[in-house]
Amino acid sequence: MTELDDIDRRLLRLVEGDATLSAGALGRALGLGQPAAWRRLKRLEEAGVLSGRRVDLDVEALGFGVTVFLGIKLATKGRVSLEDFERAITAIPEVQSVSHVLGLYDYRLRVVARDLADFERILRRRIMTLPGVGQIESNVLLSEERLPGPLG
CATH class of the missing domain: 1.10.10.10 (Winged helix-like DNA-binding domain superfamily/Winged helix DNA-binding domain)
Known part of the structure; x- marks a missing residue:
């Protein structure tokens, strides 16, 4: 440290x-x-305390009015490699982040869409068709507050 x-x-x-x-x-x-x-x-x-600098894009200003958090549980962990799933899910441009987690779901995703109909299209045509996808839970973001980090 x-x-x-x-x-x-x-x-x-x-x-x-x-x-x-x-x-x-x-x-x-x-x-x-x-x-x-x-x-x-x-x-x-x-020292690795700072690891690059980035710009935060305003997704609403870019026309993406809906943000959805998905919990994905893989149906067949043994048959589909985690690397294959991660490679496939990160190839979807609307998926902003992919987190491999412990708990009820195997992955948590942050997905942006133009509206709910667009999200449904992304979900049905892109995410649900990936090999190994089992149970999915969706949570639509209503509001978000930026909180200061641990230094705040």
Whole structure:
């Protein structure tokens, strides 16, 4: 585990809020020079605390008004390899995330669709036709709040 001081934690909160901030902007916000802020970022990246930066797309603005969480239980775990299922499910563009989990279901998926009719089409034509798919549970997202991470 990497030891974090207060400045590291503040830096991580800033980057978590806006991953596009430059080392200079981070340094100004932290009362550091640009080189010191850059060195801290580099150290956190090398330690694996920061693993890349990403942009969050607004799926609603892109026309995807429905988000559904699926629980999928494989019917025949022995006959269909997990790798084959994962490869097939990740090839579906509307599937945003795939998590292999313990519990009632084998997988949890986050799926976006334009509307409920579009989701039904994705479910029936793409997901339910995959080999090994057994029981499926759907939960439609009503609202979502972004909560601060453990550093918050």
